Every structure is written in C-alpha cells, then in structure tokens.
Amino acid sequence: MKKILSILSSLAVALTMNAQGAHDFKLNEVYVHTPACCDSSACKTASYVDEYGQSASWIEIENISYSTHDIRNCFLTIDPAVLDENMSAPERETHMSQIPAGDPRTSLSAKQRITFFADGNTNRGTLHLNFKLPVGESFTIYLFDGNAVDLLDSVHVEALPAGSSYARIADAEWQVLEADKVTPNAPNIAYHNDKIKEFKEKDPYGIAMTLMCMGVVFSCLILLFVFFHIFGWAMNRAAKLARVRAIRAIHEQASKVVEMAKQGTTETKGIDMETYTAVIGLALHEYFGGTHDLESGILTIQQTHTTWADKSHELRVTPQHHQAN
Amino acid sequence: MYHNTPDGYYKLSITNFQLELMLLESVSTMDFIGSKLADFLTYTGFANVEWANIIMIAVGAFFIWLAIKKDFEPLLLIPIGLGIILGNIPFKAAGLEIGLYEDNSVLNIFYQGVRLGWYPPLVFLGIGAMTDFGALIANPKLMLIGAAAQFGIFGAYMIALAMGFEPNQAAGIAIIGGADGPTAIFLSSKLSPNLMGAIAVCAYSYMALVPVIQPGVMKLLTTKEQRKIKMKPARQVSQTEKMLFPIVGLLITTFIVPSGLPLLGMLFFGNLLKESTKTTRLAKTAGSALNDIVVMLLGLTVGCSTQASEFLTLATVKIFALGAFAFIIATASGVIFVHIMNIFLPKGQKINPLIGNAGVSAVPMAARISQNEGLKADPHNYLLMHAMGPNVAGVIGSAVAAGVLLGFLS
Numbered sequence: 001m002k003k004i005l006s007i008l009s010s011l012a013v014a015l016t017m018n019a020q021g022a023h024d025f026k027l028n029e030v031y032v033h034t035p036a037c038c039d040s041s042a043c044k045t046a047s048y049v050d051e052y053g054q055s056a057s058w059i060e061i062e063n064i065s066y067s068t069h070d071i072r073n074c075f076l077t078i079d080p081a082v083l084d085e086n087m088s089a090p091e092r093e094t095h096m097s098q099i100p101a102g103d104p105r106t107s108l109s110a111k112q113r114i115t116f117f118a119d120g121n122t123n124r125g126t127l128h129l130n131f132k133l134p135v136g137e138s139f140t141i142y143l144f145d146g147n148a149v150d151l152l153d154s155v156h157v158e159a160l161p162a163g164s165s166y167a168r169i170a171d172a173e174w175q176v177l178e179a180d181k182v183t184p185n186a187p188n189i190a191y192h193n194d195k196i197k198e199f200k201e202k203d204p205y206g207i208a209m210t211l212m213c214m215g216v217v218f219s220c221l222i223l224l225f226v227f228f229h230i231f232g233w234a235m236n237r238a239a240k241l242a243r244v245r246a247i248r249a250i251h252e253q254a255s256k257v258v259e260m261a262k263q264g265t266t267e268t269k270g271i272d273m274e275t276y277t278a279v280i281g282l283a284l285h286e287y288f289g290g291t292h293d294l295e296s297g298i299l300t301i302q303q304t305h306t307t308w309a310d311k312s313h314e315l316r317v318t319p320q321h322h323q324a325n
Numbered sequence: 326m327y328h329n330t331p332d333g334y335y336k337l338s339i340t341n342f343q344l345e346l347m348l349l350e351s352v353s354t355m356d357f358i359g360s361k362l363a364d365f366l367t368y369t370g371f372a373n374v375e376w377a378n379i380i381m382i383a384v385g386a387f388f389i390w391l392a393i394k395k396d397f398e399p400l401l402l403i404p405i406g407l408g409i410i411l412g413n414i415p416f417k418a419a420g421l422e423i424g425l426y427e428d429n430s431v432l433n434i435f436y437q438g439v440r441l442g443w444y445p446p447l448v449f450l451g452i453g454a455m456t457d458f459g460a461l462i463a464n465p466k467l468m469l470i471g472a473a474a475q476f477g478i479f480g481a482y483m484i485a486l487a488m489g490f491e492p493n494q495a496a497g498i499a500i501i502g503g504a505d506g507p508t509a510i511f512l513s514s515k516l517s518p519n520l521m522g523a524i525a526v527c528a529y530s531y532m533a534l535v536p537v538i539q540p541g542v543m544k545l546l547t548t549k550e551q552r553k554i555k556m557k558p559a560r561q562v563s564q565t566e567k568m569l570f571p572i573v574g575l576l577i578t579t580f581i582v583p584s585g586l587p588l589l590g591m592l593f594f595g596n597l598l599k600e601s602t603k604t605t606r607l608a609k610t611a612g613s614a615l616n617d618i619v620v621m622l623l624g625l626t627v628g629c630s631t632q633a634s635e636f637l638t639l640a641t642v643k644i645f646a647l648g649a650f651a652f653i654i655a656t657a658s659g660v661i662f663v664h665i666m667n668i669f670l671p672k673g674q675k676i677n678p679l680i681g682n683a684g685v686s687a688v689p690m691a692a693r694i695s696q697n698e699g700l701k702a703d704p705h706n707y708l709l710m711h712a713m714g715p716n717v718a719g720v721i722g723s724a725v726a727a728g729v730l731l732g733f734l735s
Contacts, residue, residue, distance in 0.1 A: 195733070195734055195735070196491060196492050196493050196734055199492040199733070199734065200491065200492050203492075204486065205483060205486060205487070206479065206482045206483035206485075206486045206492075206495065207483070209479065209482060209492075209730075209733065210476075210479035210480075210482065210483060212729070212733070213475075213478075213479055213726055213729045213730065213733075214472075214475065214476060214479060216581060216582060216725065216729045217472045217475050217722050217725050217726050217729070218469070218472045219581060220472075220577060220578045220581050220582065220721070220722075220725050221468040221469060221471060221472040221718060221721065221722060221725075222468075222469070222472075223577045223581075224465065224468055224573070224574060224577055224578075224721075225465040225466060225468045225469060227573055227577070228461075228462050228465040228566070228570070228573075229465045229466070231566065231569070232462065232463070232465065232560070232562075232566065235563055235565070235566060236560070
C-alpha cells in the first residue's frame with residue numbers, strides 16, 4: 001500500500017513538475033520578415049536563415065528557468081479564435097501549429113532559446129510553423145501548453161519597421177529593437193546598453209553614481225552599526241543585571257548565615273564556628289575577586305624563580321651501565 | 326635478392342631497378358619524416374612565438390619571483406604567474422582543444438568558473454568561514470571606516486570616466502579600489518569581460534603591494550601624536566552575537582542590494598558555518614580545502630586569460646595606473662574619515678587614524694600594516710585587533726559596492 005502511495009505521489013509530483021516546466025517558456029523575440037526590403041542593409045543584418053538558407057519571419061521562445069524543459073507538443077498560433085473558451089481541444093489544435101516531439105533541439109536547458117520560423121511550411125522540419133506572420137499589420141502570438149487549453153504566454157505585436165524585432169527585455173517589458181540589436185537565439189541586450197548609455201549621457205563625471213553608491217554602502221553599514229550597537233548594549237545590560245541579581249542573592253544568603261552564626265543557630269555539623277565562618281568568608285572573597293569567567297588578557301614574562309627552574313635540578317646524572325658478570 | 330650458389334652460400338644480387346626502388350622508398354620515407362617534422366615544427370612554440378608572448382612570459386616569471394623571493398601574496402601570485410606563462414605559450418590553433426579560449430578544452434572548462442562568476446562566491450564562502458567578525462561586533466562604529474574606504478572605488482570610477490572608459494568598463498576597473506580580488510573578478514566578468522584579465526591581475530598585484538602603497542599615505546595624513554593614540558581594548562563578544570551577525574548582516578545587506586547576493590550570501594553563509602559551532606567540519610572544509618582548490622583554479626585561469634594580444638594594450642596600462650590611484654584614494658579616505666570621526670568622539674575614545682587604511686578589504690594584510698605602523702610610532706601600541714574591525718567591514722563594503730554597481734549598470 002505504501003509503495004502504491006509513494007508511486008502515486010511521485011507521479012503527482014512529476015506531473016506538477018511538467019506543468020511548471022511548461023510555464024517556464026516565454027515568448028522572447030519576434031521578427032517579421034519583409035521580402036520587399038530584403039536588399040536593404042537593415043534587413044540583411046536582421047535576417048536569420050533557416051536550414052535551407054531561406055529568410056523568414058521567426059518567433060523566439062526562452063526557457064526562463066534554471067532547469068531543462070522540453071517544449072515538444074506545445075502549440076503556437078496567431079489565430080485569436082483559439083481564445084474561444086467553448087472551443088474543444090481537438091478543434092483548437094486545428095487552428096494551431098504543434099511543435100513536434102522526437103527532436104532533441106526542443107529540449108531547452110536553463111535560459112536557452114529556440115527559434116521557430118513562421119513560414120507556413122511544416123514540411124521543412126521541427127523548427128517550422130504552419131502559419132506566417134502578417135507584414136505591416138498588428139497581430140498577437142499565443143503559446144499554448146500541450147493540452148491546447150492552457151495559455152502559457154502571449155504577446156501583441158504592432159506593425160514593425162523593416163528589419164526590427166519586438167523583444168522581451170525584462171519580465172513584462174517589450175521593446176522594438178533596431179536591426180543592429182536583433183538577436184535570434186541570443187539574449188536580448190538592448191536593456192543593458194540603454195542603462196550604460198543613460199549613465200554615460202546623464203552622469204559623464206560619475207558624481208551621481210558616486211553619491212548613490214556611497215549612500216547605499218553607508219546605509220548598509222550604518223544599519224548594521226545601529227543594530228549591533230543597540231544589541232551589544234542590550235547584551236551588556238543583561239549581563240550586568242544578571243550579575244547584580246547573583247550578587248544580591250549571595251549577599252542575602254551571606255547575611256542570613258552571619259545572622260545565624262551570631263545567634264548560634266547555624267548547624268555546623270561539629271565544625272568549629274570560627275572555621276565555618278572563615279570558609280564562608282573565603283568563598284565570598286573568591287566569588288567577588290578571585291574568580292572570573294573572562295581572562296584579563298594581560299600576559300607577563302617576568303620570571304619567577306622556583307625550584308622547578310633551578311639549574312641544579314636540570315642536571316642529569318650520566319646513566320651508568322651495569323657491568324655484566 | 327638472395328640466390329642459392331653451388332657452394333651452398335647465399336648470394337645477394339640486386340638489380341639496378343630494385344636498387345632504385347629501394348632508394349626511392351628510402352627517399353620517400355625521409356621526405357615523409359621530413360615533412361612530418363616540418364609540420365610538427367609549425368606546431369611548436371618556437372615557430373609561433375611573438376615578442377608579446379616573451380614579454381608576458383617575463384611578466385609571469387616576475388610575479389613568481391615576487392611571490393617566492395619577496396613573499397608578496399604567494400598563494401595568489403604563484404598561480405597567477407604560472408597562469409600567465411601557461412596562457413602565453415604560443416601554439417598553432419589547429420583545433421586541438423588546448424587553449425583557454427577553445428571550447429571544451431580543459432583550461433576552458435576551468436575558465437568557466439571565472440567567466441560565469443562562480444569562483445568568487447566560493448572564495449567568499451571560504452573568507453566567511455575564516456573570518457572572525459568579533460572585532461567588528463565589539464566596536465560597531467568601526468564599520469563606518471569600512472564604508473568610507475570604498476570611496477577608493479568611486480574615486481577611481483570618476484577618473485576612469487575622465488580617461489574615456491565606458492561606464493561599465495570604468496566600474497569594472499574601479500572595483501580594484503576595494504582591494505578585493507574575487508569581487509573584482511566577479512564584477513568585471515559581468516560588466517566588462519574583455520578587461521577582466523587585466524583587472525584581475527591588477528587587483529591582485531596591488532593587493533600584494535599593499536605594504537608598499539599604504540604606509541606612505543598613512544604617514545602623510547597623520548601626525549606623530551595621532552599615530553600614538555591608544556585605543557581601549559574591545560569588549561568581549563558573546564557567541565550569540567557572533568551567530569546573529571551573519572544572519573542580520575545577510576538580511577540587511579541583501580535586502581538593500583539584492584544584486585550583491587552571490588557574494589554577500591556566500592560570505593555570511595561561510596561565517597554562519599563557523600559561528601554556529603555545530604558545523605565545524607563544513608566551516609573547516611570551506612575555509613581550507615575548498616578555498617584552496619578554488620584559489621588555485623581561479624589564480625591559474627585568471628593568469629591564463631592574460632594572453633598577450635588581450636593584455637599588452639594601452640587599456641592595460643591605464644588600468645594599472647587607475648588601480649594605483651584607487652588604492653591610494655581608498656587608503657586616504659579611510660584615514661581621513663577617522664580624523665572626521667575623532668572630531669565627534671569624546672577624549673579617551675578617540676580612534677587611532679592608522680586603522681583607517683584597513684577599511685580596504687585586503688584581509689588581514691591591511692590590518693597588519695596598521696599594526697606595524699602603530700608599533701613603529703609606539704612599541705606598546707597594538708592596533709591589530711582594532712584594525713580587524715574596519716578590515717572585515719571593508720569586505721562587506723566592497724561586496725555591497727559591487728552589488729550596487731552591478732544593479733545600476735547591468
């Protein structure tokens with residue numbers, strides 16, 4: 001029974017993991033190929049050819065997770081009809097292009113991207129879709145899970161300038177990238193450049209950066225300083241209070257013993273009263289002055305002469321061998 | 326050919342044709358050997374060497390000499406020095422998968438730790454496991470000196486911008502001022518990977534030269550009387566405080582600068598392993614064997630990455646000049662900040678400005694310099710434990726600074 005339960009729970013976990021994996025796929029970049037501008041320099045830099053050397057529109061998908069997932073059996077489409085909730089799964093599939101199984105290229109490792117050519121020609125292989133992206137028009141791309149029901153991601157693309165692409169540069173931020181920044185199968189880097197560019201333009205001497213960064217560094221260490229200053233004070237205070245409480249308790253005990261000794265009511269178990277009080281006095285002296293948890297840390301190198309260090313004690317008598325008879 | 330003779334002997338008879346054939350065979354064999362040897366010679370370092378390689382090999386040898394003879398950071402300079410030599414052995418690029426930049430070569434696999442930035446956090450794990458933050462907790466105001474010394478980074482950033490570097494490159498170079506090799510490698514691998522080799526070598530070189538750079542600046546900015554200031558012994562720190570420090574430190578710093586998470590997270594993780602007193606074995610491994618392995622691979626691959634074509638450029642000269650400025654500014658700002666603090670501190674609680682230099686994170690070398698300079702001024706003035714406070718604060722400060730720069734520019 002236990003075995004069956006563990007197998008079932010493993011299966012449940014495995015199924016959940018699969019679903020989580022699919023949700024880690026995000027549309028990353030879209031490029032619309034315009035045959036009319038193929039000769040222009042802009043289009044040349046942005047074009048990305050398929051296995052047959054043909055330029056076509058493409059859709060890039062990224063595995064945003066840090067583990068490997070397979071995108072096989074997922075669906076891509078630009079047909080808004082699939083949003084109809086009353087449509088059955090088999091009917092939806094007819095409006096979409098399914099990513100075939102059995103191709104190792106569809107297995108995406110962490111942060112890896114895959115590019116599908118929207119050329120309407122699935123006979124050309126796994127990376128080709130059964131639809132084309134409209135030129136000069138806006139459209140929406142939908143990425144569906146393998147059940148053709150769960151929408152994993154979608155993006156609305158306005159009509160793009162020739163040679164440009166539409167790319168995701170942050171989690172939910174998309175930007176039109178110029179031809180020289182189009183990056184099929186590579187990270188979208190426009191965002192990074194923009195930050196550096198912004199600093200270069202608005203803070204050419206680095207003063208703002210210095211003020212901001214020093215402010216942050218000081219903030220961190222001041223917060224740590226404040227915390228440990230207060231905490232250290234509290235710890236010291238607690239230790240002092242504990243010590244005062246202990247001393248008070250001993251004082252009370254000692255005064256009680258002295259009082260009892262004066263009255264002669266102390267049970268000395270046959271020990272002389274003077275000896276008894278002397279022992280109590282010695283114990284109190286040791287407690288208040290002679291004992292300590294923490295060493296003073298003062299070292300001395302002043303030599304004290306003892307018989308242990310006496311040179312005469314270091315002399316050794318040469319062992320005498322017994323003569324064999 | 327051998328033939329039987331009537332007297333029973335064999336006689337060797339070779340026709341001219343056969344002789345020619347043999348000669349031809351021997352000639353072709355010789356040709357074959359000759360051509361193969363000639364081909365082999367094209368693969369050797371002698372056939373491919375350039376002056377730049379020789380210069381870089383000399384630089385590597387100089388680093389090894391500094392480490393062995395002058396005892397300048399031998400644990401770092403020996404791997405880096407040998408790495409420089411290794412990376413500059415000339416060879417013919419024939420797809421043998423031997424070079425650092427050739428995919429799947431052994432060196433390339435080791436280099437991924439530098440390129441992808443996972444060696445520096447591992448080094449920070451070791452640093453955390455070896456560092457006692459007790460001196461800092463005992464006197465928390467010393468943390469501010471560690472923060473002030475980070476001005477070395479941003480002073481160098483401004484100079485680098487003025488010298489024409491891009492903001493990302495300037496940030497990668499400026500982090501040298503933190504005097505923290507792993508942080509410099511981490512940040513430059515993210516912001517300016519093409520300058521990483523020069524930045525790493527520069528950072529480690531100047532860290533080794535801390536005893537040469539800092540004392541002059543410290544003396545220049547202090548009077549004889551100030552150098553004699555005696556500081557009260559710090560209070561004893563409880564184990565609870567020590568255990569709490571990595572947790573609170575992690576929460577505060579990473580909530581403010583999440584981009585510093587890889588470095589700060591590993592630093593405080595290592596320290597918690599040490600201070601928890603329950604994971605002594607792990608702390609021991611992190612601080613010794615693991616740290617040693619990573620330092621070896623890091624040093625070697627960083628050295629290898631300084632190939633002549635990439636390293637012998639004007640940018641490298643500028644980086645070395647900026648690195649020196651960064652160290653001087655960092656030292657000076659630490660010392661000056663102590664002077665400013667002393668204005669507000671009551672008599673008897675003044676701080677010796679000689680511990681200001683320790684705000685850079687060259688642990689424990691910078692603190693040792695404070696100690697040595699303090700002893701020179703007063704043979705009974707021991708500053709080592711006081712200087713350890715700003716020194717370890719500098720480690721946190723430089724990691725935070727790197728995180729902020731990364732957050733702004735990446």
